[in-house]
Amino acid sequence: MKKVGVVVFVLLFLLLVGCNSNAGTETTGENETNDKLLIYSTLYPLAYFAEEIGGAYVKVETILPPGSDPHNYEPTSKTMIDIAEADMFLFNGANLEAYANKIKSALAEENVMILEASDGVSLIEHIHHHEDEQAHEDEHGHEEDEQAHEDEHAHEEDETDSEHDHDHGDADPHLWLDPIRAVELARNVKDALIELNPDQAETFESNFHSLEEQLIALDESFHQQLENANNNEILVTHAAYGYWEQSYDIKQIALSGLSPSQEPSQKELERILDHVNESNIQYLLFEQNIEPKVAEVIQSETNVKSLQLHNLSILTEEDIENEETYFTLMERNLDVLNKALEY
Template sequence: MNVRRLIPSTALAGAVALGAVTLSACAGTSDTADKGDKGGSGGLDVVASFYPMQYLAEQIGGDHVAVDTLTKPGVEPHDLELKPRQIGELGDADVVLYLKGIQPAVDEAIAQAGVKNTVDAATLTTLETHGSSTGHGHGEEGHAAEEAGHHGSEAGTDPHIWLDPVKYAEVARGVGAALAKADPAHAADYTKNTDALVKKLGDLDADFRDGLKNTTTKTFITTHSAFGYLAERYGLDQEGISGVDPESEPSPARIKEIQDIAKKDKVSTVFFETLASDKTARTLADDTGLKTDVLDPLEGITDKSKGDDYLQVMRANLDALQKALGAK
C-alpha cells in the first residue's frame, strides 16, 4: 500500500506531547509551526491517524491548526505500531482525527489513552460492505465476506470512504464542524475552508462522472480491493485479485476466476499499487496478455505518488481508469 509523510524528527525535540508535534499546512517549517504563531492565534494541535485524515485537517484547519500524522513513511496503516509514550501523549492533543476500523493500533491507543476530543471519520458518513466485486455477481460470497471481515470494522464494513469524493466531502463537513466546535474563535474560517474543499471534491466527482460515463468495459482488476465505494459511485465493477491485502497470495481458483472475468468483460489492464509488490499483478497480466498500471488507494503520499496531494492523485487515478476502461 501507499505510505504517508511524517514530520521531520527535528520537530520532535522539546515537544511535551505528541499532539504538540506539528506538520502545519501553511507554516514554512515544522519549527515555526511548533514554536511560532500557534500559541498566539490559539491554534489547535491536531493528530491525524494517516494521510486521508491529515489532508482534511490541513485543508480545513489552514493557519489555525498544527497537524501531526501518526503513520511513518514505509508503514502500512494496518501495520502501524505505537510506542507506549505515544499512546500516553495522545490525550494531550486538542483533536484526534482517525478512521475507526482501518488501524487497530490507533483504535486501541485511543481507548487506552482515554482521549476525549476524538473525531471518528467512520461516523461522519455511511459505511457499506464491499467484497471482491461491486456491481455484478462475480466472485464467491464466501470470498467477499472474508475480504470484508479482514479489512474493515467489526461489522465487516469497508473503511475506504475517502476514495469516493462524495463520501469524502461528507466527512469533510463533519471535520469542519468538529474543528469549529473545538475552536469557536475561528469557526468562520473553518466553515469557509470546508466549503472550498467540498467544492473541489464536487468538481472531482463531476470529472469522474463525465470521464467514466461512456467506456468499453466497466470492469477493472486490482490487487487491492480498496475501490468498492469508487466503483459503486461510478457504476464500475471492481475485481480484487487477492482481496483486501495486496501482499497475500490468491488461490488458484481465484486466479482462474479472474482470468475468466478478464476475458468475458474485455479487461485490458491489471492494477497494482506503487509501494506494494506487483508480482501477482504482473504474473496475472503475463498469463492473460494484459497490461499493468497503478491505481493508488491514497493511503499516503510519497515521492512515487502520481501527484503531490489527494486531488492530484485522484485525477491520476481517473486518467488510469479512463485508459484501462476505454473511455470514449
C-alpha cells in the same frame, strides 16, 4: 504541552498493544505555535482535509511513514507520547486502523479529542465473491444443511449462517475515494475544529465550503468522463474501490480483499485469470504502497500491462517531493481509469 498522565498513558498503551518494532515517522509532540491546534492523523486524506479547513489555526501530522500500509501499521511508543500531548487524534475508523480502538482506550484519561471521521457516514458492504463461488460448488453440502434445518438443527444452522455472513461481508473503509462521502468526512473534521476553537468557527465554515465545492466538482468530473468509457471493469491489487463501483458503475476485479493480506485462493486466482483473458482486460492497476506477490502471477499468465492507481491512504516520498494533493492524485486516478477502460 500536556505532561500530566503521559507516563501512565504510555504504560497502558504498551500493555494493550505490546512492544513492536515498526519504525514510525519522526513526530514532534511540541505545539510550536501555542495558538494552533495540534492534530495527529492516521491517513493522508484526513490530514489534508484538516489542513484545508483549519488553515493557519492547525498544525497537522500524519503518523504513518510515507508509503506504508495503514491496514497493518502499528504506532511506536514515541508516536503515542506525541498523540497524548496533542489536541486531536483523527482516524478513519470503519475497522481500517486495527490499532485505533486500543489508542482510544489508552487516551481515555488524556485531554485529547478523538475523532472517528467515518462516524455517521454511510458505508457499503464488500462481498467476498470467491466464497460465494465455493458455496455454489458445494451444493450437496448446502442441501444437507437445509435438511438439517428441517430436522430440528436450527440452532446449529443459525450459527453457521452467522459465520457465513461474517466471512462474506465487511464494511468498506476506503470512503475517502468517493468525493461525496469525502465531503461528509470533511464536515466531521470541521465540526470538531469548531468545538476545539469556536472563535474561528466562521473561518472553518468558509474553508469547509470551499473544499466541499471542489469535492463536488471532482465527483462531477468522474461522472462525466467515466459514463463514456468503453468498458467498466478494472483489475486492481486490492478491493479498495467499492465506492467507485457504487457511484460510477465501475466493477473492480480485485486480487485481494479489503486488506491486501487477504490473498485469493488458488481456485479464485484461476477464475480471475480466466476472466482477464476472456474479457481482454489490458491493464493491472498497481497501488503506490501495495505490491502483492499474486500480481506477478497475473502478469506472467496474461498480457496485461501495468498502471499505477493511487489509493490516497498515504503519500509516498515521491508524492511529497512533487507536492501532490488529494485533488491532483484523484485527477491522476481519473486519467488512469480513462486509459484502463479503453479496451
